């Protein structure tokens with residue numbers, strides 16, 4: 001199993017904005033797109049993909065199941081609806097969006113339903129998002145660690161998730177960093193700016209290259225062509241050990257996303 005290291009995110013983007021963003025990303029060479037049922041943009045993402053003319057087998061499409069669809073009789077039908085909107089017979093990766101402890105559906109029920117979606121061929125791979133170590137262990141106990149392609153979690157130079165990422169690495173579960181730019185906050189950081197200056201790179205490229213060098217997949221979003229283009233060039237930036245050490249020191253538990261009732265107790 002493998003997942004692409006660089007994709008484009010679509011959170012908060014709807015209507016023509018998301019169509020333009022995904023279309024531009026595909027024109028620029030992105031081949032992985034991250035959406036979710038709750039983003040309310042799967043149909044527009046599907047339209048942008050269809051308009052792009054990029055062949056389905058060259059693309060990697062990820063969606064996420066929303067909490068309202070976790071029950072065993074809802075998960076698979078909801079994914080079928082997502083596929084219709086996305087205009088595809090399968091997605092490459094389907095994630096449980098939030099562990100939502102105490103939300104009424106047991107983890108074992110939704111993980112089993114997710115595995116069933118894979119067995120039905122609706123999704124090539126399955127994974128989790130926003131799971132802490134304890135919940136990841138529970139998910140592994142239900143479906144097996146080799147079945148979990150990724151845990152997509154908030155990670156940025158300000159929130160480095162040391163314990164969780166070490167655990168995931170040990171389990172062979174790919175880490176996907178979302179909000180690697182901390183929704184733009186890290187872009188003003190003077191240390192990152194200094195490193196960017198040294199490499200004649202942008203600050204966003206430095207943050208993304210940091211995550212890539214740690215072995216994480218990234219899915220930065222942008223509504224601007226120039227940002228989509230320059231972010232992708234982070235793949236060519238090599239940070240040295242001194243740069244990586246300076247970025248490691250920026251950790252400040254800077255979590256941006258922590259919705260009550262959905263988020264676990266973080267490690």
Ligand SMILES: NC(=O)c1ccc[n+]([C@@H]2O[C@H](COP(=O)([O-])OP(=O)(O)OC[C@H]3O[C@@H](n4cnc5c(N)ncnc54)[C@H](OP(=O)(O)O)[C@@H]3O)[C@@H](O)[C@H]2O)c1
Nearest residue numbers: 009010011034178179180181182183204220221222223227
């Ligand atoms: N699993 C989950 O629970 C979860 C939660 C949140 C996000 N995600 C996924 O992760 C993706 C990424 O997160 P995100 O979109 O919230 O945040 P992000 O990628 O950290 O940041 C996006 C913001 O940064 C700006 N930006 C992007 N590239 C830039 C650049 N080169 N220079 C300056 N500004 C730049 C964008 O503005 P412009 O449009 O002006 O470029 C936008 O405001 C989401 O789209 C979504 O797919 C998943």
